[in-house]
Amino acid sequence: MTLPKRTLSVAPMLDWTDRHYRHMARQITRHTWLYTEMINAGAIVHGDPQRFLAKNDCENPVALQLGGSDPELLAKAAKIATQFDYDEINLNCGCPSPRVQKGAFGACLMNEVDLVSGCLNAMQDAAPDCEITVKHRIGIDKQTDYQVVADFVGTLREKTACRTFIVHARNAWLDGLSPKENREIPPLKYDYVYRLKREFADLNIIINGGIKTNVEITEHLQHVDGVMLGREAYHNPLIMRDWDKLFYGDTLPEISHDELIARLHNYAHQQIQQNQGTILRHMARHYLGLLHGMNGARIWRRNLSDAELLKTNNADLILQTWQQVQKEFQAA
The missing domain is CATH 3.20.20.70 (Aldolase class I)
Structure with a gap:
């Protein structure tokens, strides 16, 4: 290669x-x-x-x-x-x-x-x-x-x-x-x-x-x-x-937000299921800047850094937060 x-x-x-x-x-x-x-x-x-x-x-x-x-x-x-x-x-x-x-x-x-x-x-x-x-x-x-x-x-x-x-x-x-x-x-x-x-x-x-x-x-x-x-x-x-x-010079299309969030959700879910001891917080902390400068960025950062929400260690929090952000897009 x-x-x-x-x-x-x-x-x-x-x-x-x-x-x-x-x-x-x-x-x-x-x-x-x-x-x-x-x-x-x-x-x-x-x-x-x-x-x-x-x-x-x-x-x-x-x-x-x-x-x-x-x-x-x-x-x-x-x-x-x-x-x-x-x-x-x-x-x-x-x-x-x-x-x-x-x-x-x-x-x-x-x-x-x-x-x-x-x-x-x-x-x-x-x-x-x-x-x-x-x-x-x-x-x-x-x-x-x-x-x-x-x-x-x-x-x-x-x-x-x-x-x-x-x-x-x-x-x-x-x-x-x-x-x-x-x-x-x-x-x-x-x-x-x-x-x-x-x-x-x-x-x-x-x-x-x-x-x-x-x-x-x-x-x-x-x-x-x-x-x-x-x-x-x-x-x-x-x-x-x-x-x-x-x-x-790559001509392939850039990844969309929807596809990126879906991949991160799948990854987090697999990591939690397959690697004992891996917790959502360790992954989600890296995702906080993904909506930098966009509508809904505050919701995204707040949810993915909220200790109570993260405590369940459920990767679905990523998708649920993205859905909230999309509503913010629509309301803007």
Whole structure:
């Protein structure tokens, strides 16, 4: 099977891009690359791989993002992951959270490029048929010179087989800012990522950070190979509905609201029936933004986040709420 280009992708987002979100996203876009949450390599090796790596058959193309800094542990996790049919395994070198720093991985790895190259090579050796990629920032703390990120990318290009670099176009401040502030306060420097593509033309350079509209996507694609969206694709998932046509040339019709809701209802019902312990709330929380900006969006969000309504764990709540929303459409 020929994989689509990484023209568009949805960023790995902790607690958000789980298999239930990825199932929903795949109903909306057929070609966009999806990413798991960052998963600690140690949790896979020492815990229950099925719990952390299980995915839906429909998700591909899908990438697993690993967190860690021990080449041996990352290699073991990558080898285990090969049993789960991921198309890519990505190493996180961009997360600035204190918890991740304490584990000596994430963004702080940008200061340890030789260690990163060792990690990537160990992962590639363990999973030779899976592409190994890296996601990183443009610098750490007060490192504001372009050469910082250029040296990081150049060294990895020389010492590893990694050819896909996903670049969050902000610095990561490891001290003084929360993870949320790290997504908003350090200035975006898209020109640094554009320059990487000019200077490393043979690499696949994907830009990430603060991108919210299809117009912005189109502009970025004039300069780089791909665009990765995060929070916009989560809070307003139907932004993805145009992507197959606009960016992949797909001529199949876009999914209707009726068909999408029906598929989500069927999925939720099957998950509750087949997977003991799966609860509706874990799936419905990802659906809250589906009516973003539309009449009835308030009813949709209210019902699918109502603890009393969700307590019955009945997937029919999705259809019942959609019926209420349709009445709102008719009354408008």
